[in-house]
Amino acid sequence: MFRNKSGEFSWVDFTIDVLRVLIVLAVVVGAWNTLSSGRISLAQWVNLLAAGLSQGSIYALIALGYTLVYGILLMINFAHGEVFMAGAFSAFFLAEALNRTGFLNEQPLLSILLMFMFAGLISMTVAVLVERIAYRPLRGSPRLVPLITAIGASFFLQYAFRGLYGSNFKAYPQVRALQGALQIGDISIPVTQIFVFCSALVLMFGLHWLVERTRIGKAMRAVSENKEVARLMGIDIDWVILFTFGVGGFLAGAAGVINGLFRPQGVNFYMGFIPGIKAFTAAVLGGIGNIPGAMLGGLFLGVIEAIGPNLVLAGLGIPGANQLKDVIAFTMLVLVLIFRPQGILGERLSETKA
Amino acid sequence: MNILASEASRRILRLGLLSGGFILFAGVIGMIAAFHEREVVDDFISLGQVLLLAAPFVTSYMAATQMLETGESPRMALAGGLVIGVLCALPTVILLLFNSDDYRYLLDTSLKLIPFVAASYLAWKSHAQGNETRQVAATWLIAALLIGIVSFGFALIFEVKGDLRGVLVNVDRDWVEVVTFDHRRELWTGIGLLLAASAGAGLAGVVMRILPDIPRRALLYGLGITLLVGAFGETVRLILQENLDRDTLREIFRRDTLRQNAAAMLFIISTLAGFLWAMFGGRAQSEFAALDDSRRQQVRNLGMLLFAALLLALPWLIGRTLSDVAVTIGIFVLMGLGLNIAIGLAGLLDLGYVTNYAVGAYILAVLTSIGPLGLFKGTFTFWMVIPIALLAAMFAGFIFAVPVLRMRGDYLAIATLGFGEIIGKLALSDWLKPLIGGAQGVQNIPKPFLFSTELKNPEQLYYIVLVASLVTLFVSIRLNNSRTGRQWMAIREDEDVATAIGIDTARAKLLAFTLSAATGGVAGAIFAAKVGTVFPNSFTVFISINVLSLIIVGGIASNPGIVVGAVVLIGMPELLREFSDFRFLMYGALLILMMINRPQGFIPSKLVMHEVHAGVKPKVSAGD
Numbered sequence: 001m002f003r004n005k006s007g008e009f010s011w012v013d014f015t016i017d018v019l020r021v022l023i024v025l026a027v028v029v030g031a032w033n034t035l036s037s038g039r040i041s042l043a044q045w046v047n048l049l050a051a052g053l054s055q056g057s058i059y060a061l062i063a064l065g066y067t068l069v070y071g072i073l074l075m076i077n078f079a080h081g082e083v084f085m086a087g088a089f090s091a092f093f094l095a096e097a098l099n100r101t102g103f104l105n106e107q108p109l110l111s112i113l114l115m116f117m118f119a120g121l122i123s124m125t126v127a128v129l130v131e132r133i134a135y136r137p138l139r140g141s142p143r144l145v146p147l148i149t150a151i152g153a154s155f156f157l158q159y160a161f162r163g164l165y166g167s168n169f170k171a172y173p174q175v176r177a178l179q180g181a182l183q184i185g186d187i188s189i190p191v192t193q194i195f196v197f198c199s200a201l202v203l204m205f206g207l208h209w210l211v212e213r214t215r216i217g218k219a220m221r222a223v224s225e226n227k228e229v230a231r232l233m234g235i236d237i238d239w240v241i242l243f244t245f246g247v248g249g250f251l252a253g254a255a256g257v258i259n260g261l262f263r264p265q266g267v268n269f270y271m272g273f274i275p276g277i278k279a280f281t282a283a284v285l286g287g288i289g290n291i292p293g294a295m296l297g298g299l300f301l302g303v304i305e306a307i308g309p310n311l312v313l314a315g316l317g318i319p320g321a322n323q324l325k326d327v328i329a330f331t332m333l334v335l336v337l338i339f340r341p342q343g344i345l346g347e348r349l350s351e352t353k354a
Numbered sequence: 355m356n357i358l359a360s361e362a363s364r365r366i367l368r369l370g371l372l373s374g375g376f377i378l379f380a381g382v383i384g385m386i387a388a389f390h391e392r393e394v395v396d397d398f399i400s401l402g403q404v405l406l407l408a409a410p411f412v413t414s415y416m417a418a419t420q421m422l423e424t425g426e427s428p429r430m431a432l433a434g435g436l437v438i439g440v441l442c443a444l445p446t447v448i449l450l451l452f453n454s455d456d457y458r459y460l461l462d463t464s465l466k467l468i469p470f471v472a473a474s475y476l477a478w479k480s481h482a483q484g485n486e487t488r489q490v491a492a493t494w495l496i497a498a499l500l501i502g503i504v505s506f507g508f509a510l511i512f513e514v515k516g517d518l519r520g521v522l523v524n525v526d527r528d529w530v531e532v533v534t535f536d537h538r539r540e541l542w543t544g545i546g547l548l549l550a551a552s553a554g555a556g557l558a559g560v561v562m563r564i565l566p567d568i569p570r571r572a573l574l575y576g577l578g579i580t581l582l583v584g585a586f587g588e589t590v591r592l593i594l595q596e597n598l599d600r601d602t603l604r605e606i607f608r609r610d611t612l613r614q615n616a617a618a619m620l621f622i623i624s625t626l627a628g629f630l631w632a633m634f635g636g637r638a639q640s641e642f643a644a645l646d647d648s649r650r651q652q653v654r655n656l657g658m659l660l661f662a663a664l665l666l667a668l669p670w671l672i673g674r675t676l677s678d679v680a681v682t683i684g685i686f687v688l689m690g691l692g693l694n695i696a697i698g699l700a701g702l703l704d705l706g707y708v709t710n711y712a713v714g715a716y717i718l719a720v721l722t723s724i725g726p727l728g729l730f731k732g733t734f735t736f737w738m739v740i741p742i743a744l745l746a747a748m749f750a751g752f753i754f755a756v757p758v759l760r761m762r763g764d765y766l767a768i769a770t771l772g773f774g775e776i777i778g779k780l781a782l783s784d785w786l787k788p789l790i791g792g793a794q795g796v797q798n799i800p801k802p803f804l805f806s807t808e809l810k811n812p813e814q815l816y817y818i819v820l821v822a823s824l825v826t827l828f829v830s831i832r833l834n835n836s837r838t839g840r841q842w843m844a845i846r847e848d849e850d851v852a853t854a855i856g857i858d859t860a861r862a863k864l865l866a867f868t869l870s871a872a873t874g875g876v877a878g879a880i881f882a883a884k885v886g887t888v889f890p891n892s893f894t895v896f897i898s899i900n901v902l903s904l905i906i907v908g909g910i911a912s913n914p915g916i917v918v919g920a921v922v923l924i925g926m927p928e929l930l931r932e933f934s935d936f937r938f939l940m941y942g943a944l945l946i947l948m949m950i951n952r953p954q955g956f957i958p959s960k961l962v963m964h965e966v967h968a969g970v971k972p973k974v975s976a977g978d
Contacts, residue, residue, distance in 0.1 A: 012860050015756045076764050093521050094507045097514040118507040121500055134946045144703050144763050145949050148906060151705070152945025155899060159939035163383025166523035273895075277775070280768060320784030327779045330772040337769045338757045 016338060023335065030315030040310060043187045048306045054193040054262060056302015057200030061255035062279035063286070063294040064207060065127070065248025071224040071289035072244050075143070078150035079130055080252060081276015082157035086126040087119030087253025088260050088267045089161055092170045094118050095260065099173035108177040112261070116199075116254045123253025124246045126157065131245040136238070154273070162269035171266035178261065196262045203254055204295050210247065211291060220244055224289070274326060278305075281333035287343025296344065305329050362426060366417055366434045370441025373413040377406060378445035381533060383939070384524030388932045390532045393611040394584035401585055401932065402532045406548075407555040410435075410442040414559035422563065431560050439556025443549050446533050450548075453518050453525055454541050461518075465509040473498035568632045575628025580621040584612045589676065589929045596673045665820065669813035678812035679928045681884055684819030685877045686924045689901045690908070690916040691826045692873030697902070698911030698959075699839060700866035701846030703767040705898050706754065706774030710871040712781065712893035713750045714743040714878025716790055718799065719888040725798030727791050736802030736883055740876060747875020748868045755867035759860050774895055781890035795889025799882055815884055822880065826873050827913060833869070834911075842866055896938065900924070903941040906948050909955025918957055 034040065040048075062084050069077045094115055098104040104111045134153045138146045178195055181188040211217040222230040223240045231237050259275070260267050282301045286293025308328040313321035336343070380386050390402030414435035421431045452461035477494035485493075511521060518525045527538065534544025535551065562570055583590050588610040594603060606616040642650065669677045689711060696704045720727060721734045721742065734742075754773050758766050780786055782793055790796060801810040802818065809815055833839045841862045844852040853859050882888045900923070908919025923941065927934045948955065 012756065012759055016760075019757065076768065093511045093515075097511045100514045101510075114503065114507070117500075117503045121504045125504075134950070137950045141953075144701070144767070145953060147703065147764050147767055148902070149946050149949040151899065151902070152942040152949070154942065155938045156942025156946065159936065159942065160379075160383055163385070163524060163936070163939070164522055274775075277768070277771065281772075284765075318785045323783050324779065324785070327776050327783075330776045330779075333772040334757065334769050334776075337761055337765045337772075341761065341765060 020339065026316065027312050030312035032315065033317075034311050034315035037315075039314070043185075045307070046187045047189070048310060049303060050189045050193050052303035052306030053299055054196040054200075054302070055306065056282075056299040057197050058255050058259050058262065058298075059275065059279045059282045059301055060295045060298025061200055061203060061251045061258070062275060063282035063298045064204070064291065065252045066280050066283040067286075067288055067291060067294040068220075068244050068248045070283070071291075072220065072241060073135075073139070073146075075135070075146045076150065076280065077130075077135075077245075077248075078147060078276070079134075079153035079157055080127070080248065081272035081274075081279070082154050082161075083123045083127045083130070083249050083272070084252040084256050084259075084275060084279075085267070085269065085272030086157065086161060086256075087123035087249075088256025088271065089165055089170075089269065090122045091115045091119035091253070091257050092172055092260060092267050093165075095172050095257075096170075104173060105176045108175050112175070112199075112257070115257045119253035119257045120250035121253070123256065124249040127245045127249025127252070128242055130157070131242060136241075154276075158269050158273065165269070167269060169266040169268045171264060172260040175261060192262055196258050199258055200255070203251060207247065207251065208291065216240070216243060277333065278329050281329060281336065284341065285332070285336050285343055287345040290343065290345050293343055293345040300344075301329060301332060304332060362421055362424065362430075362434070365420065366437055367441065369413050369417050370438040371445075373409045373438065374442045374445040377409050377442055378449060380405060381446060381449070381529050382522055382524060383936075384529070385936055386532050387524060387526070387528035388935060390528065392585065392587075392930065392932050394581060394587070395617040396608045396611040396613050398614055398617070400532070401930075403535070404581060404585070406533065407551060410439040410552045410556040411559040411562075413442065414438040414556040415563050418560040418563035428560075428564050431564065432557060435556040435558075435560030436553050437556075438559075439553035440549060442556065443552035447545050447548060449518075449525065450530065450533065450541065450545060453530065456541070458517075461512060462509055465505050465512075468505045469498045469502035472501050568629065571632040572625050572629035575631070576621050576625030579624040579628075580617055583620060584617060586929060587611050592676050593672050596671060669816045674812060676929075677816050679925060681812050681815050681819050681880075682928060683920050683924045684816065684823055685881050685884075686901065686904060686920040687823045687917055688819070688826055688873045688877040688880075689897075690904050690920050691823070691830050691913065692870045692877070693901050694905055694911060694913075694916055695830060695833065695842075695870040696866050697905055699834065699846065700842035700863060701763070702863060702866060703763060704770045704867070704870065705767050705895070705902070706770035706772070706777075707870075707874055707901055708774050708893050708895065708897040709754060709770075709777045710747040710751055710874030711878040711881070711897055712777055712890075713747045713871075714875030715882040715888045715893070716781070716796070716878075717743045717746045717875070718879040718882040719796035720790065722883075723796050723799050725796065727789070727796045736800070736879075740879055743875045743879035744872050745875075747871045747878070751868045751871025751874075752864065755864050759863055771895065771898075774898055778890060778893060778895075781893065791889070793890060795887055797887045799886045799888065801886070802883055812884070815880070819880060822873075822876055823917075826876075827917075830913060834913075838862065838865060899938070899941060903945055905955075907944050907956060909958045910953075912955060912957050912959035915955050915957035915959065919955075 062080065065080045065083065066077060069075065069080070095104065095111075098111045098114070130153050134149050135146055138149055178192045181190045182194060209217075211220060219230070219235045219240050220243070222233065222235055223237055223244075227237055230240075256267075259271075278301060279298065282297035283294045284297070285301060286295070286297025288294075305325050305328055309321035309324055313324055313328070318324070377386075386402040386405055388402070389405055390400045392401040393399070394401050394404055417434055417438055418431045421434055422428070426434075451457040473494045476497045477490050480493045481490045512518065515521060530538045530544075533548055534541070535547045537544035537547060562573065565573070587607060591603065591607045591610055594606070606613060612620070642653065645653070664671075668680060672680065689707065692710075693704060693707045696702045696707075718736070718739050720729050721739045722730075722736060724731050754770070758769050761769060781790060784792060786792070801808050802815075803809065804814075807814075809818065841852070841857045844855070844857055845859055845862055849859055852862075881892070885892075904919035904923045905916055906919075907923060908917070909915025923944075927937045933940070
């Protein structure tokens with residue numbers, strides 16, 4: 001410990017190691033206190049886990065967009081949270097219209113599928129436009145330049161959609177088929193959560209199939225490996241990059257609909273910012289550029305966010321621990337970036353990039 | 355057909371539609387209607403209408419410049435201006451039709467036609483590229499399906515809602531009023547007026563371009579100054595109010611808007627002045643250049659002296675309301691100069707700068723407040739706490755910097771953003787509520803005292819900000835040229851090389867973060883004393899973005915740029931309240947545009963300028 005590679009004492013390493021010890025200590029003490037007090041029953045833990053998994057699957061879907069883009073362009077598409085918002089916000093109106101005509105409750109599956117497609121396509125359009133207008137002219141410039149552009153795009157999109165659809169929160173209509181809960185013993189899991197988790201899984205498998213089994217997926221992998229060689233092999237790089245943004249956007253839009261159906265507080269123009277950062281956390285957690293990693297990272301983050309406040313913070317005697325959910329997530333972000341920037345599964349980057 | 359196919363006409367079509375799209379967008383997000391609230395010239399033209407007409411004017415001016423340079427005749431240029439004017443209005447006209455009760459069916463029809471038309475277009479393109487029939491058919495099917503889902507989705511939404519306004523909240527009566535020039539009821543008259551005005555503005559742009567140099571410049575000066583004074587009428591009136599008697603003021607302004615006579619006078623005077631400047635300005639400049647060095651220095655010193663006098667006398671010249679704005683600008687100048695140490699000098703993109711601001715504000719609040727949350731109830735004064743706030747912010751900067759020292763640039767940005775969010779959430783939490791008051795925050799912060807006078811007015815607080823800014827400016831100029839400053843620049847350019855030449859990068863980065871945090875703390879403390887209450891909603895990520903934008907727009911690493919950036923980006927939304935809803939829209943757009951077109955900023959630092967121009971992109975190797 002406390003020594004860097006060349007064996008000298010380095011106070012930066014020292015501080016970081018102290019931080020590491022403190023965090024482990026806090027987690028252990030907090031968890032021990034909570035578990036030994038037995039304040040939360042097993043059934044409640046399972047409920048928290050289920051809620052965390054469904055929230056996490058939404059993060060995972062958004063995180064895929066970050067990872068796909070990072071894998072190819074090595075840039076953090078900071079505006080991706082807003083792409084998610086664009087789909088969710090737009091599809092609200094479709095959900096409302098479908099509800100008004102009664103179709104939503106007559107044909108819930110078809111309606112939700114329609115909403116997925118609608119939101120996905122709108123998010124895809126937004127993502128593609130952002131790439132085309134804001135990022136493409138800057139390809140090849142130093143890393144911070146596209147990041148600043150992306151921040152600009154993020155705030156531009158937020159306020160553009162605020163201007164378009166207004167600044168109020170809008171709550172999705174209730175789908176009757178998703179009401180109720182699944183009872184297993186004394187554990188009851190809301191159907192919505194199961195639906196969220198399953199639809200996210202389907203989308204992720206869809207992406208996996210696209211990347212691993214199709215021609216364009218092969219092209220995406222080739223471009224992420226080495227752009228110049230891919231170009232020489234006759235791959236249209238611009239098109240592949242555009243496609244990647246589109247696919248990421250589609251997943252984000254679908255995640256937006258899932259989010260809208262899942263969370264009762266509704267959608268507004270700012271809804272994408274925080275989930276966007278969290279999804280980035282998830283992507284880094286799993287190893288950015290790594291597709292299974294992003295899925296895993298999302299689920300993991302969701303679970304930590306659900307369980308962390310109750311397990312650790314409440315155990316440390318902090319009042320109102322559930323308010324600090326976001327703090328847990330952002331602390332997670334910072335910790336991952338400090339201690340394991342390559343993520344759990346490792347970054348999937350070729351050596352030239354690292 | 356020949357004309358349509360030429361490069362020039364295609365460019366005109368593109369420019370016109372782009373500009374038209376901009377006008378449509380500005381209308382749909384409510385910008386035009388909001389700006390209409392502000393009259394530029396009384397009962398004559400509003401800022402919304404200026405926006406509506408400025409787009410075709412500027413676009414056709416630009417197009418005409420290009421056309422004349424490529425050797426097109428003025429007559430062609432005029433035709434181009436006309437086309438651009440019409441194209442600018444076209445998208446808005448279409449939306450007007452869609453929005454009207456009589457022609458709503460057009461919206462429905464076009465939403466249903468779009469998928470087929472678009473799919474056919476894409477299929478035709480695919481065919482033109484020489485793809486097989488099977489592929490062309492597949493393209494058509496997929497495109498029709500995908501576009502169809504979105505298109506029919508919108509058709510359904512509008513069908514159920516019954517009008518556009520149910521979805522697009524800003525396509526409302528106000529917008530229609532503005533774009534039809536108050537002819538909401540007679541739609542076609544309104545559309546005619548819009549088309550005519552837009553085409554007129556397009557033609558005017560070309561005419562302006564064709565005019566000989568001197569009258570053109572004179573007219574542009576006149577127009578620009580009149581519009582500026584008109585748009586900022588309220589501000590100008592507030593300034594004049596300090597120095598003119600009420601009757602003269604009433605001659606010039608009706609409430610906050612310029613009267614027509616006054617506007618005409620102003621236009622004539624400023625055009626004449628512009629004319630004189632265009633005639634003789636060049637000679638004055640060359641005469642100044644011909645002076646010998648010492649004389650030139652004298653003139654410059656005189657200028658500096660006048661500027662300093664102006665800065666000192668500013669609160670008396672502009673009155674209370676504007677002094678308040680000046681204090682806000684000053685607080686952002688402070689933060690801009692501070693953050694610039696991290697971003698501009700050391701190249702560390704710190705997105706959590708609000709943390710330091712919050713620390714400074716909360717420290718001052720808790721230490722000096724005489725409310726229930728004050729720890730010492732008035733034992734500590736503003737002046738005693740300022741150094742404490744500064745040190746506390748530096749300490750916070752230090753603490754948050756240590757973990758991020760090893761990170762690479764983009765991760766560092768996100769991690770600091772995370773810190774900012776953590777601080778924000780903690781400030782809101784129940785956990786820290788006993789200490790800093792949760793969402794209600796800390797109240798009853800006394801104003802600073804200077805020898806038993808309470809500095810309670812913005813005119814007086816202004817001097818505190820001014821002194822703080824000048825000190826920061828001095829320090830940052832000195833830093834820029836210091837050994838440490840050079841180390842930072844080396845790190846900014848290439849960290850590996852900096853390490854290799856023996857720079858202790860960890861130490862230098864830490865210093866950058868810590869120093870940059872210091873002014874943030876002071877700015878926060880001044881802010882807290884100014885408003886008298888501190889609560890978490892004042893410390894969001896938007897503060898960091900604000901500061902980042904003014905640095906990028908003004909010019910990275912350029913001190914004058916940052917000051918000007920703060921005056922424009924912070925001052926404008928404060929003075930033009932119609933603007934404030936679109937503040938972050940504008941910042942976002944500016945960040946994108948600046949990065950693409952002018953990464954060095956509007957007032958670039960000489961060094962960065964040099965780098966940008968001499969900067970051949972070195973590492974465009976395979977695999978990068």
